[in-house]
Amino acid sequence: MCKVAVVRQVLAIRGERDAREKNLKIKMDRFQSYRLSVAPMMDWTDRHCRVFHRLMTRETLLYSEMVPAGAIVHGDRERFLAFDASEHPVALQVGGSDPADLETCARAALDYGYDEINLNVGCPSDRVQRGRFGACLMAEPDLVARCVEAMRRVQIEVTVKTRIGIDDQDSYEALQSFVGKLAAVGTTTVIIHARKAWLSGLSPKQNREIPPLRYDLVYQLKQDYPQLNIVLNGGVPDLDAAAKHLDLVDGVMIGRAAYHDPYILAEADQRIFGDPLPVLTREEVVAALMPYAEKLASEGVAIKHLTRHILGLFNGERGARIWRRYLSENAHLPGAGPEVISAALERVRAAQAGLAAA
Numbered sequence: 001m002c003k004v005a006v007v008r009q010v011l012a013i014r015g016e017r018d019a020r021e022k023n024l025k026i027k028m029d030r031f032q033s034y035r036l037s038v039a040p041m042m043d044w045t046d047r048h049c050r051v052f053h054r055l056m057t058r059e060t061l062l063y064s065e066m067v068p069a070g071a072i073v074h075g076d077r078e079r080f081l082a083f084d085a086s087e088h089p090v091a092l093q094v095g096g097s098d099p100a101d102l103e104t105c106a107r108a109a110l111d112y113g114y115d116e117i118n119l120n121v122g123c124p125s126d127r128v129q130r131g132r133f134g135a136c137l138m139a140e141p142d143l144v145a146r147c148v149e150a151m152r153r154v155q156i157e158v159t160v161k162t163r164i165g166i167d168d169q170d171s172y173e174a175l176q177s178f179v180g181k182l183a184a185v186g187t188t189t190v191i192i193h194a195r196k197a198w199l200s201g202l203s204p205k206q207n208r209e210i211p212p213l214r215y216d217l218v219y220q221l222k223q224d225y226p227q228l229n230i231v232l233n234g235g236v237p238d239l240d241a242a243a244k245h246l247d248l249v250d251g252v253m254i255g256r257a258a259y260h261d262p263y264i265l266a267e268a269d270q271r272i273f274g275d276p277l278p279v280l281t282r283e284e285v286v287a288a289l290m291p292y293a294e295k296l297a298s299e300g301v302a303i304k305h306l307t308r309h310i311l312g313l314f315n316g317e318r319g320a321r322i323w324r325r326y327l328s329e330n331a332h333l334p335g336a337g338p339e340v341i342s343a344a345l346e347r348v349r350a351a352q353a354g355l356a357a358a
């Protein structure tokens with residue numbers, strides 16, 4: 001081969017390699033935020049809660065509460081979809097089973113600037129079943145696939161959150177086939193609550209506690225679908241546990257532990273995402289929250305809508321009870337504003353100074 005041809009070949013190989021590395025990097029960046037997420041939780045992960053969580057972690061992906069597709073298609077979109085710019089990366093979770101409606105939801109999510117739209121195939125409540133969405137859709141994999149296909153017509157990341165099974169449909173083969181159908185229509189990320197759901201006889205709360213956790217099935221899915229971004233959810237209490245799961249799956253979603261003990265999120269950027277920025281102290285988190293509290297007050301939003309989400313901030317610390325009690329007893333009083341938060345913090349400081357002096 002002449003010299004010019006050899007040089008050309010080397011450059012071509014290098015170019016290909018660079019492109020491959022770039023693609024890989026884009027892919028890694030794209031899935032990077034899935035390494036840790038806070039679960040969608042009705043009545044809990046509203047926009048105020050998400051702003052609070054975001055102050056502790058820049059990287060963790062945050063999910064909205066589930067919004068029924070009908071509310072987006074026919075209802076007051078601003079009420080259901082508006083969010084604060086600081087919340088990114090943020091995903092909208094929807095519940096529905098009508099492909100056309102879900103496509104409309106995906107378009108609305110894109111218009112509002114969400115980073116992702118997620119389809120709920122995990123909620124077992126009676127109300128949700130009556131609407132033919134949530135966990136009962138595990139019995140209709142083809143319909144779920146059509147829903148995903150419709151949503152994927154919109155230029156937004158589409159993901160599915162599901163269980164490992166429902167009722168007697170609880171074999172690994174059934175789960176594998178369900179996920180296979182999602183993969184076949186181009187789903188790249190599947191979040192799996194590692195418990196099955198009983199569609200009758202258990203309340204949603206019991207369905208989060210009674211069926212046993214089967215992490216092994218989620219790990220197996222990752223083995224069988226290495227190309228999929230598999231996110232494990234259910235019963236993960238802290239970042240230590242999350243880090244262990246991350247050896248076997250791509251991401252971990254934490255629900256109740258993040259809500260009840262939110263300060264676990266403060267170390268997430270360093271420990272899970274390798275971000276070198278210093279971890280904020282709890283006091284710094286409160287200080288960072290104050291401008292948002294002031295903003296809410298200036299908009300006439302009662303401060304209790306924010307303080308209900310921050311009650312667990314000092315969990316495990318001296319002053320935790322005082323903080324919780326002061327906020328609970330004072331934030332709902334008429335005229336209460338951001339000063340309730342500062343006053344609660346003063347009391348925590350006094351309790352901690354008492355300990356230091358003792």
Ligand SMILES: Cc1cc2nc3c(=O)[nH]c(=O)nc-3n(C[C@H](O)[C@H](O)[C@H](O)COP(=O)(O)O)c2cc1C
Nearest residue numbers: 039040041042065066120193234235236254255256
């Ligand atoms: C109060 C509450 C509300 C929830 N609402 C939703 C919801 O809207 N959508 C959803 O997919 N899961 C919902 N879940 C389930 C969680 O997303 C998560 O799958 C479940 O709590 C298991 O994770 P955990 O053990 O880390 O809490 C809810 C859970 C709780 C505690």
